[in-house]
Amino acid sequence: MNKTILIVDDELRIRKLIADFLVREGYSTLEADNGRIALELLAKEHIDLVILDVMMPKDDGWTVCKELRKKSNIPVIMLTARGEEVDQLFAFEIGVDEYVTKPFSPKVLTARVNALFRRIDTEKANVYDGLEINTAARQVSINDHSLDLSPKEYELLTYLTENSGKALSRQQILNQVWSYDYFGDLRTVDTHINRLRTKLGDKSTLVQTIRGYGYRFEAEK
Amino acid sequence: MNKTILIVDDELRIRKLIADFLVREGYSTLEADNGRIALELLAKEHIDLVILDVMMPKDDGWTVCKELRKKSNIPVIMLTARGEEVDQLFAFEIGVDEYVTKPFSPKVLTARVNALFRRIDTEKANVYDGLEINTAARQVSINDHSLDLSPKEYELLTYLTENSGKALSRQQILNQVWSYDYFGDLRTVDTHINRLRTKLGDKSTLVQTIRGYGYRFEAEK
DNA sequence: GGAAATTGTTACAGTTCTGTTACAGAATTT
DNA sequence: AAATTCTGTAACAGAACTGTAACAATTTCC
Numbered sequence: 001m002n003k004t005i006l007i008v009d010d011e012l013r014i015r016k017l018i019a020d021f022l023v024r025e026g027y028s029t030l031e032a033d034n035g036r037i038a039l040e041l042l043a044k045e046h047i048d049l050v051i052l053d054v055m056m057p058k059d060d061g062w063t064v065c066k067e068l069r070k071k072s073n074i075p076v077i078m079l080t081a082r083g084e085e086v087d088q089l090f091a092f093e094i095g096v097d098e099y100v101t102k103p104f105s106p107k108v109l110t111a112r113v114n115a116l117f118r119r120i121d122t123e124k125a126n127v128y129d130g131l132e133i134n135t136a137a138r139q140v141s142i143n144d145h146s147l148d149l150s151p152k153e154y155e156l157l158t159y160l161t162e163n164s165g166k167a168l169s170r171q172q173i174l175n176q177v178w179s180y181d182y183f184g185d186l187r188t189v190d191t192h193i194n195r196l197r198t199k200l201g202d203k204s205t206l207v208q209t210i211r212g213y214g215y216r217f218e219a220e221k
Numbered sequence: 222m223n224k225t226i227l228i229v230d231d232e233l234r235i236r237k238l239i240a241d242f243l244v245r246e247g248y249s250t251l252e253a254d255n256g257r258i259a260l261e262l263l264a265k266e267h268i269d270l271v272i273l274d275v276m277m278p279k280d281d282g283w284t285v286c287k288e289l290r291k292k293s294n295i296p297v298i299m300l301t302a303r304g305e306e307v308d309q310l311f312a313f314e315i316g317v318d319e320y321v322t323k324p325f326s327p328k329v330l331t332a333r334v335n336a337l338f339r340r341i342d343t344e345k346a347n348v349y350d351g352l353e354i355n356t357a358a359r360q361v362s363i364n365d366h367s368l369d370l371s372p373k374e375y376e377l378l379t380y381l382t383e384n385s386g387k388a389l390s391r392q393q394i395l396n397q398v399w400s401y402d403y404f405g406d407l408r409t410v411d412t413h414i415n416r417l418r419t420k421l422g423d424k425s426t427l428v429q430t431i432r433g434y435g436y437r438f439e440a441e442k
Numbered sequence: 443g444g445a446a447a448t449t450g451t452t453a454c455a456g457t458t459c460t461g462t463t464a465c466a467g468a469a470t471t472t
Numbered sequence: 473a474a475a476t477t478c479t480g481t482a483a484c485a486g487a488a489c490t491g492t493a494a495c496a497a498t499t500t501c502c
Contacts, residue, residue, distance in 0.1 A: 038304050085269040101322070150479080165357070171247075188480055191461095191480075195479095211488070212489085213372065216360075372489080408491090408493090409491055411450075411451095411453075412491075414449095415452090415491085416452065442459070
């Protein structure tokens with residue numbers, strides 16, 4: 001089923017413009033011309049993402065977002081007017097995921113939406129073919145059988161899974177899992193991959209070698 | 222190999238700040254404090270993305286971007302000052318892919334960069350008559366059946382596909398896929414083409430021989 | 443048709459790369 | 473402080489990759 005995006009803006013023209021391009025990208029859309037209706041829709045409908053204009057006559061975007069956040073972790077993209085002061089820390093605390101400055105090109109908006117969904121989707125998938133990663137508990141298990149990973153092994157595994165399906169070079173891995181100013185041997189990565197694979201047992205095939213490049217985590221289809 | 226980002230800004234402080242966070246994200250960086258040096262670096266080095274400050278004393282960001290666009294399709298992120306009027310249509314025509322308003326949080330900047338690369342990478346996930354090349358995963362597949370290519374074979378194939386429809390001489394291929402200072406036998410290219418064709422199976426006809434010259438990748442219409 | 447040029451194919455040896463293990467020092471726990 | 477665990481490096485063996493050469497097949501040109 002298509003993802004549904006709720007567009008909240010008091011201007012019909014803007015709503016239609018946005019809806020037009022999102023539909024073209026393959027999304028379903030809902031519309032609300034004020035905060036109250038937006039919140040009602042959120043309670044009733046299954047909505048995957050909200051695009052929210054800051055400037056609205058009744059309740060402004062910030063208020064709607066704050067209300068929304070009490071009930072949901074739905075991603076929010078804010079539309080801000082050019083020149084409008086935006087306190088990024090405030091926005092972050094409220095739980096805005098992205099902004100787009102008006103006027104915007106449809107290209108930019110749809111790109112943001114796509115990128116945000118990709119991010120959410122990858123964050124959600126914490127079970128890979130029977131390998132479960134509980135980030136809150138910092139615990140990894142295979143078929144409810146807990147794995148005893150060292151700190152580095154855990155960090156390495158989560159970096160791989162967070163970028164599941166992507167080729168990661170040894171340098172990239174070293175930069176991320178160790179640190180950007182760590183100047184160690186690239187082969188260190190290999191050793192840790194080896195240790196990780198050993199502990200992964202028959203799930204070790206999830207960690208694929210890319211010869212001459214690095215590694216890739218891959219949940220088989 | 223890491224993606225390389227060129228940072229163009231006249232202020233050392235800003236450059237270092239940006240470079241710091243990008244390196245932490247696993248990118249390599251290059252720096253230029255003016256447009257001329259930026260263009261020189263672009264000609265010499267392999268650069269995947271440019272971050273460009275609009276306000277610079279010699280050539281402003283727009284000029285640099287326009288020059289750059291004559292020679293390359295590298296994605297560009299513009300740094301604009303808050304309150305600075307930006308004509309988005311103008312920027313779009315010049316070929317700017319994203320902006321970030323100063324002052325910005327590193328989080329916002331790196332998020333933009335990551336999102337842009339994701340977009341580029343997924344756009345790049347090209348399909349040629351059933352042959353799919355996923356550059357992010359560094360993976361090639363035919364009808365969802367993954368091919369096991371060696372590093373050279375992969376590089377060769379992507380070089381061919383990136384120049385799809387163009388005749389490439391053996392020397393040109395050797396210069397690009399090997400390196401410009403590699404002095405090997407031209408027939409080495411033939412051998413690798415042969416290996417590649419073998420692995421491509423019934424898609425091998427995509428790689429055409431140009432007698433007396435070299436090869437050409439051609440997606441049939 | 444036949445010679446020359448060009449390309450396809452295969453084999454092989456040298457090189458590079460990766461998996462694995464061992465070990466010593468560092469960090470952590472007891 | 474001792475014991476245990478963790479970590480980074482080095483070393484080695486085996487596997488994969490690569491470049492060259494030699495020969496076969498094909499195309500071009502006379």
